[in-house]
Amino acid sequence: MFNPNTDETNDDGLQNVANSQYSMLFSNAPKEAHEFPDYTYNEHFQRPIPSYPPREPILNYLLGRTNKYKALDNRVRFQTYVESCTFDEQTSTFKVKTKSVGEKAQSATEQNRFEFDYVVCASGHFSTPNWIKINGHETFTGKIMHCHNLRTWEFARDKRLCVVGGSYSAEDVALQTIKNGGAKSVTICYRSTKMEFKGWPDKVNFAREIDYVEGNTIHFKSGHSGLYDMIVLCTGYKHTFDFMDDALQLKTENALYVPLYDGVVLPKNPRVTYLGMQNQLYSFPMFDIQARYVLKLMMEEITVPSFTMMEKDINEKMAEEKQLKDAGEMIMFQFRMMMNAGQKAGYPNPESMDALKLFVEWVGHKEGSITTFRDQSHRSMHGKKLWGAKPTVSWMQVLDDSEKNMLSNSSFTDPTQPPPDRAVEALQEEVMVEMGCCSLWGGARVEDGVTPKDV
Numbered sequence: 001m002f003n004p005n006t007d008e009t010n011d012d013g014l015q016n017v018a019n020s021q022y023s024m025l026f027s028n029a030p031k032e033a034h035e036f037p038d039y040t041y042n043e044h045f046q047r048p049i050p051s052y053p054p055r056e057p058i059l060n061y062l063l064g065r066t067n068k069y070k071a072l073d074n075r076v077r078f079q080t081y082v083e084s085c086t087f088d089e090q091t092s093t094f095k096v097k098t099k100s101v102g103e104k105a106q107s108a109t110e111q112n113r114f115e116f117d118y119v120v121c122a123s124g125h126f127s128t129p130n131w132i133k134i135n136g137h138e139t140f141t142g143k144i145m146h147c148h149n150l151r152t153w154e155f156a157r158d159k160r161l162c163v164v165g166g167s168y169s170a171e172d173v174a175l176q177t178i179k180n181g182g183a184k185s186v187t188i189c190y191r192s193t194k195m196e197f198k199g200w201p202d203k204v205n206f207a208r209e210i211d212y213v214e215g216n217t218i219h220f221k222s223g224h225s226g227l228y229d230m231i232v233l234c235t236g237y238k239h240t241f242d243f244m245d246d247a248l249q250l251k252t253e254n255a256l257y258v259p260l261y262d263g264v265v266l267p268k269n270p271r272v273t274y275l276g277m278q279n280q281l282y283s284f285p286m287f288d289i290q291a292r293y294v295l296k297l298m299m300e301e302i303t304v305p306s307f308t309m310m311e312k313d314i315n316e317k318m319a320e321e322k323q324l325k326d327a328g329e330m331i332m333f334q335f336r337m338m339m340n341a342g343q344k345a346g347y348p349n350p351e352s353m354d355a356l357k358l359f360v361e362w363v364g365h366k367e368g369s370i371t372t373f374r375d376q377s378h379r380s381m382h383g384k385k386l387w388g389a390k391p392t393v394s395w396m397q398v399l400d401d402s403e404k405n406m407l408s409n410s411s412f413t414d415p416t417q418p419p420p421d422r423a424v425e426a427l428q429e430e431v432m433v434e435m436g437c438c439s440l441w442g443g444a445r446v447e448d449g450v451t452p453k454d455v
Contacts, residue, residue, distance in 0.1 A: 020126050020237075022150045024180050024401045026054045028168055030362050030378040032388065033355040034284045037348070039065040040383040045407075048415045051388035052374035054401035062284075085119060086245040087269060094119045094271075118298050119248070121241060122275040122287075128240035132164070132233060135212035142216055144231045147173050156181030160227060162218055164210065165234030166190035171197075171370060173234055178203050179396055187228070189220060199369030239277065248272050254279045256324075256334050257317045261310040262341045264290050265297070270304050273297065281334050285353045289338055293345040302344055331359050352381060371396050377419050386415035 027034075030051045031041055041049055044064040049057065066072050079101040086095050094116045129146040137144060147169050156177035163174050163186055170188055177183040178201050188195065189207045208222035219225040239258075241249045248269060252258040258277050259267075266272040275290045276283070296302040304310060317337070324330050335354055342350030358378055365373035374395040377388040389410035391398075398409070412419075 020148045020150075021055060022176075023152050024054070024176060024399075025172075026374060026395065026401065027052045027058065028172060028374075030358050030388075031058070032378045032380045033358040033362070034282070035380060035382055036065055036284060036288060037352055037382045039068060040380055042380065042383060042386050042415075047407075048386055048389040048410075048412045050374075050391045050406060050410045051376065051378040052395070053406055054403075056401065057403040057406055060403060082243045084243055084245070085248060087248060087272075091115075093117060118271045118273070118294075120273050120275060120294055121244065121250070123241070125239045125254070125277055126237045128238045129233070130236045130238050132235050134210055134231070136214055139215055140213045140231065142229045142231065144233070146233045146235070148237070150232075153177060153181035155230070156183040158182065158184050159229040160184050161186045162210070162226075162228045162231045163188045163234055164231060165236075166193055166195060167234070167236075169234035169236075171195055173232055174204055175201070175371065175396075177232075180399065187218075187226065195370075197367055197370035199371045201371065250274050250277060252277070255318070255321060256281075256330060257314075257321045257337060259314050259318070261304055261314060262293060262344065263337055264293050264341065265304055265310070267307050267310040267314070270297075270310075278334070281331050281359070282338055282353070282355065286334070286338050289342040289345060289347050289350060292347050293341045296345045301346075327359075327363070328356070331356055355381065379418065384416070387412070387418055389415075390419045 031049075031053055032051060035041060039061075041053075041061055044061050045057070063072075077098075080098050083097045083099050084095075085097075087093075088095055096114045096116060096119070098112045098114065100112065126148075129148040131146060134140075134144075147165075150173065153176055159177075159181075161174075161177055161183050163170050163177075165173075165188070170190075174186045174188050177186055183203065186204050187207050188204065189209050191209045194206055207220040207224065209220070211219045211221045213219070213231075216227050216229070217225055218228050218231070236254060239250060239252050239254070248266065250258065250260065250266060256279050257263065258274075260274055260277065261267055261270075263278060264273050264275065266274065273294045275294070276287045278286070280286070293302065297304070305313075321333060324333055335356070338353070339350050341347075342353075358381070361376075361378060362373070365376045372394060375391050377390050379385060379387045389412040391410050393409045398405070
């Protein structure tokens with residue numbers, strides 16, 4: 001599930017560890033918003049499970065779906081990475097050189113050189129850390145690391161940590177270092193927007209971004225300073241595809257709409273496609289739609305317009321993204337883009353994946369308490385539309401991220417009905433969504449002055 005060795009080269013000689021997962025990592029959004037319509041979590045586990053599962057059951061769910069369709073047969077090569085991918089203008093094919101685990105670079109033979117008609121890059125974009133410059137970092141007497149290199153939490157024991165960032169990684173690292181690492185204190189320093197969630201542990205405090213470092217003293221732009229043992233950078237990742245020839249590389253910042261036609265096709269060479277390269281609100285369902293789109297493209301059931309027309313369409317979509325005012329509009333924007341690709345690809349009922357209501361519930365719980373939102377249950381949008389199981393142990397007290405522990409520490413009675421503590425709230429949220437009301441992070445607003453309390 002993850003390789004704990006985070007050096008530049010791991011034990012197998014493979015470079016650039018792509019995985020950024022760590023122990024005790026739980027989903028930070030409802031599983032119901034990231035569920036396949038044709039294979040629900042309930043179908044896989046044959047019972048309701050909590051809405052915020054850890055890594056192991058999510059992996060098993062994904063493997064269960066691949067097994068359902070026998071997708072991992074001998075046509076798939078594993079334990080192999082791509083060293084280079086180039087386009088041959090004369091043959092109009094792609095020349096790909098690979099390397100298998102355990103092979104030495106000098107043992108390359110014709111067996112690891114391949115020729116293809118299409119290339120699909122689905123390597124993700126969370127493998128190359130975005131290291132920021134900190135004034136005076138060379139004088140810091142503690143340790144500076146990027147969260148990409150985190151695997152376990154013992155390093156935080158009795159340490160005074162400065163966590164740099166203002167989004168998902170920063171919030172989780174701050175909580176995990178206290179919950180599982182026993183950190184003495186955590187300061188989250190942010191550049192633009194403070195994470196205004198309620199319920200932060202007493203050991204967590206906030207500051208504006210770092211001004212400069214001097215020894216073990218960090219000076220913040222808010223005017224105060226403090227002594228620290230470690231700086232953890234939660235500053236995101238760079239889209240990096242060094243194994244692709246420069247002309248085939250996607251070059252973009254992290255965005256909801258990247259410079260790919262229909263979010264998938266590289267205009268410079270339409271037989272190069274990229275999956276999952278967007279800033280992700282939706283994930284598994286979006287990947288599934290994009291994969292079907294690529295399949296239909298290869299089967300020539302989808303045709304793309306000229307380079308000029310593709311560029312025009314991309315520029316319009318990217319300009320539209322810049323006009324989005326809040327997270328509600330961001331969610332709907334990505335859903336529309338996903339729907340567009342799904343309809344072109346003939347994806348069955350893509351409208352069923354509209355998760356706005358789920359995201360509204362999620363954010364409301366998160367704003368209410370950053371430490372307890374994972375204790376809530378949500379309702380599936382697919383299959384029998386069952387509710388998730390209720391955890392019997394609060395997330396902040398869970399110290400075992402195994403599937404067995406998750407199943408033994410969750411309960412349900414009638415999964416067709418919301419848990420008792422969610423019944424009134426679920427009704428309120430349904431009415432709010434029907435009225436077009438949203439209270440979401442990042443420029444939060446409630447349209448027409450209607451609040452959950454009023455409803």
